[in-house]
Amino acid sequence: MPPREGPARFLGGDVQQKVHELSVATQGKGLFDITPAVTRWVSAQGLTTGLLTLFCRHTSASLLIQENADPDVRTDILAYFERLAPEDPRRYVHSIEGPDDMPAHLRVALTQVQLSIPLMGGRLALGTWQGIYLFEHRCHSQNRRIALHLLGD
Template identity: 45%
Template sequence: MQYTQRELQLSPYRRGFHLITDDISRAMPELATLQQGLLHVFIKHSSASLTINENADPTVRGDFERFFNRAVPENEPYYQHTDEGPDDMPAHLKASLLGSSVTLPVTAGRLNLGTWQGIYLGEHRDHASGRTLVLTLHGR
């Protein structure tokens, strides 16, 4: 059984949903050596998220952003955590709704995603710095 773990520093992204599947695959060349296994991807931040969804039509990512902005609006009068700006508390809520990790199967040296699936970074802050991912690969 092979285990590999490393951190991947992503460049800053604007607020929204961004495909990062290729960034992750490039950062983990050991994928090619496995016949079967799992890749776990964890984001080390509480105001950004990871999810898997449509990888072909960019309008889906825009629809995601518009939906979550309506579902979790800024400047709600009941928010107490407001010191870091109006986007901060909504960013924490969005990150909790979507999650901080994804686990993907690895088959024959590749991520075994569906034809139209990709890994999204959900960047929920207006002016975030780069994000750090922990990539943990195991298999044979």
């Protein structure tokens, strides 16, 4: 039997793929809520079921799904990572990009650069108190790029 032409079948519908690059301007270290921008883009794609993959295209910033209700959570996360990977040039060999670069690489190694979130009923399946954050690990402002890939029907 010859291969079927046209879109592949996926959960009873035709598979569609959508891609986008989200640009996020940071103001130095912090957790930047990208949930509104991501959900706007996903909603505009018109899919109801699928999987969204987010990929941070950097080695000194990462992605987190974290509580979005109490800002003290973000404060505590930042303080914890400051203790875990401090900016102390005596601790690291790599220093060519400044004293905040090697700690940033360590923080990325302990977090993640990719997230996968199911799409159910046309909405991301985030919990009540969950938000999507770009976790900036460098001290100075950066322009970060997040690749979004949505697969579904």
